[in-house]
Amino acid sequence: MRNDYNNRLRAISKHFLVGSGLSNVAPLQRAAGTQLVYSILESGNDWTEQLKFWGLSTPVAMMSGAPVENFVRDFGKQWIDDYWLSQELWAEMLDPTNQVNVFPALRWVPSVFAKWKRRAPVARKYLTEAYKGLMNQSIKSLERHGGSFNSLSIIPKLLRESPSLANAHEDMEMTTFMGGIFDAAVGSSVMSFQTLILALAAHPEAQRRAQAEIDDGFGRDNPLPEHMDTGKLRYVNACVLEAQRWRPLGAFAVGPFGLPRKSVVDEEVLGYHIPKGSSILINQWTIAHDPDFYEEPTCYNPDRFFRDPVGAKKGVKQEGRKALYTFGAGRRECAGKDFALQNIRIALSLILWAFDIVPDGPLDVDAQKGFTPAIAMIPIPFKVKFVPRKGKKALLEEKRRADIMFSEMLGKEA
Known part of the structure; x- marks a missing residue:
C-alpha cells in the first residue's frame, strides 16, 4: 500500500474506534x-x-455515510x-482443519483435487464485490x-480531507483495508x-437481574433516554x-486457539527465542477456562465480572491480566474491540428493556455439540x-425517534 495514504487510513480508522470516536458513534449504535x-x-x-x-x-x-437502506435501494437486497x-465462503477458506496448514506441500496440488483452491476464486469474487x-x-x-458531510463517516472523511485519494478507491489495497475493518x-x-442470546435464554436468572438493572437505570415505564449511558x-x-x-469468539470449536500472528523479526521473550517467521497463537480457550484463575470456569456466571474487573477468583494474582x-x-489486538463491545x-440493553428472551425448544450450550467447528465459535x-x-405503541415511538436520529446524523438525501 502506498505511503501517501497508508498512515492516513490507519489514523482515521483508529480515531473512530477508540476514545471520543466511540462516544460519537454511540447514538448511531443506539438508533x-x-x-x-x-x-x-x-x-x-x-x-x-x-x-x-x-x-x-x-x-x-x-x-x-449511508444507511443500509441505501444499499438495498441502489444494489438490491x-x-x-x-x-x-x-463471509461464509471466507470462513471456509480460513478453516483451521485444512490439511494444507499442516502440510504446506499440499498447496501445489492441482485444483481439481483441492476443493479449497476451487472455492478461493469464488470467495474472492464475492468479497471484492461487497x-x-x-x-x-x-x-x-x-x-x-x-463539504458539509457528516464527520462520522470514515471513507468519505478520508476522501474529502485527502483529495489526491479520490481515485484511490480503485486500488484494491485501500478497498480491502476498509473492507477488512468493515468485516x-x-x-x-x-x-x-x-452467543449472548443463547446464554441469557439458558440462564433466565442472569437475564432477570440484567433487566432489573436496566429498569432501575432507565425506568421500565418511561421512554428511553436520548443518550444511554451503558457504562452505568x-x-x-x-x-x-x-x-x-x-x-x-476467536477460539476454534475444534481446538483452543485464536487466529495466528506471524513474527517479523527474531524475538526473545521470557528466555524463549522466537525466530522470525514463527506463527504465534494465543491459547484463548485454556486462558478463559483456567480453574486456577476462575471459579467454576465452565459455567456462565456474569457475577464474576460484576465482582472483579477481570473475573478472577478472590486472592488470585492479576498483574498484567486482561479481562478478555x-x-x-x-x-x-483487534482494533475494533471496543466498538464491538x-x-x-x-443493543442488549435495548433488547432486554423491550423483551423477555424465552427458549422455544431445547438449547444446547455444550462447546463441542452446540457450536459450529469453524474459524469462530458460533452457536x-x-x-x-x-x-x-x-x-407496540411505545416501541413504535422509539423506532420513530431512531429513524430521526439516523437522518440527523447521516444527513438527509439531496
Missing part, C-alpha cells in the same frame, strides 16, 4: 439497536435475519445476501453531501450477540464479558421467543 428491537417485534421469530441487518447498520453508516455469502459496493456508496455519499465490525458483533449498567456489561469468556483475550493481545452492550441454530415487555 440501530432500536430499529433491531422493532424489527424483531414485527418479524416474529425470524430474529436471526434481523440480527444480520442490525449487524450491518452501524458499520455501513460509519464506513460509508441481493447486496446484503451476497455480503453474508462472502467491498467495492461499500466504496462506491461512500463516494455517492461524498458527492451528495459535499471485523460486522462479524464480531453478530456472532457474539448470538455494570451487570449488563458483566453479561457481555462473561459470554466472551465462556465461549471465546477473545480479541487477541498486544499491538496486534459497545455495540453489543447498547448452531436454536429457537427462542422474544416476548414483549412493552406495548
Whole structure:
C-alpha cells in the first residue's frame, strides 16, 4: 500500500474506534439497536435475519455515510445476501482443519483435487464485490453531501480531507483495508450477540437481574433516554464479558486457539527465542477456562465480572491480566474491540428493556455439540421467543425517534 495514504487510513480508522470516536458513534449504535428491537417485534421469530441487518447498520453508516437502506435501494437486497455469502465462503477458506496448514506441500496440488483452491476464486469474487459496493456508496455519499458531510463517516472523511485519494478507491489495497475493518465490525458483533442470546435464554436468572438493572437505570415505564449511558449498567456489561469468556469468539470449536500472528523479526521473550517467521497463537480457550484463575470456569456466571474487573477468583494474582483475550493481545489486538463491545452492550440493553428472551425448544450450550467447528465459535441454530415487555405503541415511538436520529446524523438525501 502506498505511503501517501497508508498512515492516513490507519489514523482515521483508529480515531473512530477508540476514545471520543466511540462516544460519537454511540447514538448511531443506539438508533440501530432500536430499529433491531422493532424489527424483531414485527418479524416474529425470524430474529436471526434481523440480527444480520442490525449487524450491518452501524458499520455501513460509519464506513460509508449511508444507511443500509441505501444499499438495498441502489444494489438490491441481493447486496446484503451476497455480503453474508462472502463471509461464509471466507470462513471456509480460513478453516483451521485444512490439511494444507499442516502440510504446506499440499498447496501445489492441482485444483481439481483441492476443493479449497476451487472455492478461493469464488470467495474472492464475492468479497471484492461487497467491498467495492461499500466504496462506491461512500463516494455517492461524498458527492451528495459535499463539504458539509457528516464527520462520522470514515471513507468519505478520508476522501474529502485527502483529495489526491479520490481515485484511490480503485486500488484494491485501500478497498480491502476498509473492507477488512468493515468485516471485523460486522462479524464480531453478530456472532457474539448470538452467543449472548443463547446464554441469557439458558440462564433466565442472569437475564432477570440484567433487566432489573436496566429498569432501575432507565425506568421500565418511561421512554428511553436520548443518550444511554451503558457504562452505568455494570451487570449488563458483566453479561457481555462473561459470554466472551465462556465461549471465546476467536477460539476454534475444534481446538483452543485464536487466529495466528506471524513474527517479523527474531524475538526473545521470557528466555524463549522466537525466530522470525514463527506463527504465534494465543491459547484463548485454556486462558478463559483456567480453574486456577476462575471459579467454576465452565459455567456462565456474569457475577464474576460484576465482582472483579477481570473475573478472577478472590486472592488470585492479576498483574498484567486482561479481562478478555477473545480479541487477541498486544499491538496486534483487534482494533475494533471496543466498538464491538459497545455495540453489543447498547443493543442488549435495548433488547432486554423491550423483551423477555424465552427458549422455544431445547438449547444446547455444550462447546463441542452446540457450536459450529469453524474459524469462530458460533452457536448452531436454536429457537427462542422474544416476548414483549412493552406495548407496540411505545416501541413504535422509539423506532420513530431512531429513524430521526439516523437522518440527523447521516444527513438527509439531496
